[in-house]
Amino acid sequence: MVAEPQIRVRSPWVAALTLVLTCGAQFVVVIDETIVNVALPSIGTELAFGTAELAWVVDAYMLLFGGFLLLGGRCADLFGRVRMFRVGLTLFAVASLVAGLAGSPELLVVARAAQGLGAALLSPAALSILVVTFTEENARRRALGIWGGLIGVAGVSGVILGGVITEAVGWPWIFFVNVPIAIVLGGLTLLLPTGEACASTGRFNPVGATLVTSGLLLLIYTVIETSHRSWSDPVTVAGLAGAAALLVAFVAHERRTANPIVRLGLLARRPVAVANILTVLVSAGLYGMFFLLTLYMQQVHQWSPLRTGWSWAPFGVAIAVVTVLAIRLLPRIGSRSLVVGGLLLFAAGQYLLLRTTATGGYVEELLPALLLCGAGLGLALVPNTVTAVSGIAPAEAGAASGTLNTSQQVGGAVGLAVLATLATRRFASELATGTTPADAIMSGFHHAFTVMLGLTATAVLVAFLVPSVRRPVDVGAIA
Structure with missing residues (x-):
């Protein structure tokens, strides 16, 4: 493959x-x-x-992002990290411009899908x-601590910016803002010093x-569509079975090929495997929480987009x-203790969400839950990210990164679809029994929050398998 210059850190700048x-x-x-x-x-x-179609403004992005991440990671290893960074960034920026200019639902959904593909190459x-x-x-x-902490901070920033921009200048600008940012980031890549070639x-x-x-793609699409179909629907069952068959065939092929997309031995390493499982579970709860709480603020409390966004600050x-x-x-403390402690705080915040009411105040009910959840994620994400990618040889850095990001996207997509479906169906069943709309919607939210807490409780148990290290794992392997 074409060799790419390796970036070398020669100065703090x-x-x-x-x-x-x-x-x-x-x-x-x-x-x-x-x-x-x-x-x-x-x-x-x-x-x-x-x-029904409006959900695809969110789903199209997640579908392509999650579906192409492993391929994007391998392309970074084979064709050059900086090169694929620029390709992904360019596609992301162009798609953002088209999304902002879209005058029809179809064009906006296609642009969002293209954004997801660009993100799958870029991330x-x-x-x-x-x-x-x-x-x-x-x-x-x-560096990895800052990276790991970005997941929750960026998610919250998106909600805040979405509310501010929508009210101030209109929704197209939530896409237009990506263009100047992409131009600046693309220009910064030209300033990176380079050394000898180092590509797979x-x-x-x-x-x-x-x-x-x-x-x-089939797995994420099938799960997303459960918002319109039941899990026992023949189409859903066939989609899940087809996705499983394709992924099993992928594993069988990877065992035989000399040029695997992801070396199975990499995934068999305990730190990598545990970190990715935790990422799936935590992302499922986090993405579901963003979606459900945003709806709770707007539908139950009737808050404006601006107030809803700032409530996440x-x-x-x-x-x-x-x-x-x-x-x-x-x-000093070690990765296992930090991950377990962080997830316990995250679970405590989710437990408080079960006590929310239709008339409760923000300071009394939501603020303590948001602070506990935020503190827990901040404590857990850093050591989990370090564990997932430390000790990886340079030639497999892209594959390892793609695997971690895939776990995040698949977990988020599945969690969002499952929790939203559970809330919607509980709401409908409560209405059918004569429950008032206000009580029915709260019952739906609480039902989903209970399942979300169960996911985090499972993550706490898995976290005890995180290697108990007091420094990044095998950092000397990367030289």
Whole structure:
């Protein structure tokens, strides 16, 4: 394959540039998963979306993002990390421009899908650049800590910006803002110093790429569609069975090929496997919480998009503050204790959501839950991210990064679909028994929150399998 220059950190300035570039890209990618939530009513009214079709403004992005992440990670290893970073960034920016200009529901959904594909190329390339750039132990811990803390902060920032921008200048600007940011990030890549070539010497694996991408796309699509079909519907069962068959075929093919998309031995490593399982479980609860609480604020309390967005601010601040603390504590306390403690705080915040009422105040009911959830995520995400990608050889950095991001997207898509479906069906069943609309909608939310708490409780149990290390795992393997 074409060799690509390796980025080398020779000064604090270069380190800062690389951190801003890679984390900035990831921040924008994650923001676009939540920035549309608050704007959906405005988009639906202006473009005449049907109720069922409006969900695809969110789902199209998640479908392509999650479906192509593993392939995107492998492309970063084979064709060059910086090269794929630029390709993904360009596609993301162009798709954002088209989304803002869209005058029909069909064009907006297609543009959102293209955004997701660009993000699938951009995100693993950015993380792999970060992994192979920061080779010194303390520097890597700090860099990966910042990266890990971005998930919750960016998600909250998306909700806040969505509300502010929609009310101030209109929903098209939630997409237009990506264009100047992409131009700045693209320009920063030209400032990166380069050294000798360091790219994977493997070959592209079209069969493996087709199997894993098809399997993930079918899985995510089938789960998303459960908002319209039951889990026992023959179409749902066939979709899940087909996705499972494709992914099993992918694993069988990867065992035989000399050029795997993801080396199975990598996934068999305990730190990698446990970190990815935790990412699936936590993402399922986190994405579901963003969606359900945003609806709760707007539907139950009748808050405006602006107030809804700013109500999430304490959650983001808690993540940011505790992430800094977690970076300092990791070498002293160890990854297992931080992950377990963080997830227990996350679960405590979710438990408080079960006590919310239709008439309760923000300070009394929501604020304590948001602060606990934010603090818990800030404490847990840093060591989990470090565990997932530390000790990975440079030639597999993109594949490892793609795997972690895939776990996040698949977990988020599945969690969002399942929790939203549970809330909707409980609401409908309560109405059918004569319950008042206000009580029915609260019953639906509480039912979904209970399942969300169950996912986090499962994650706490899995977290005890996280290696008990007091520094990044095998950082000397990356040199």
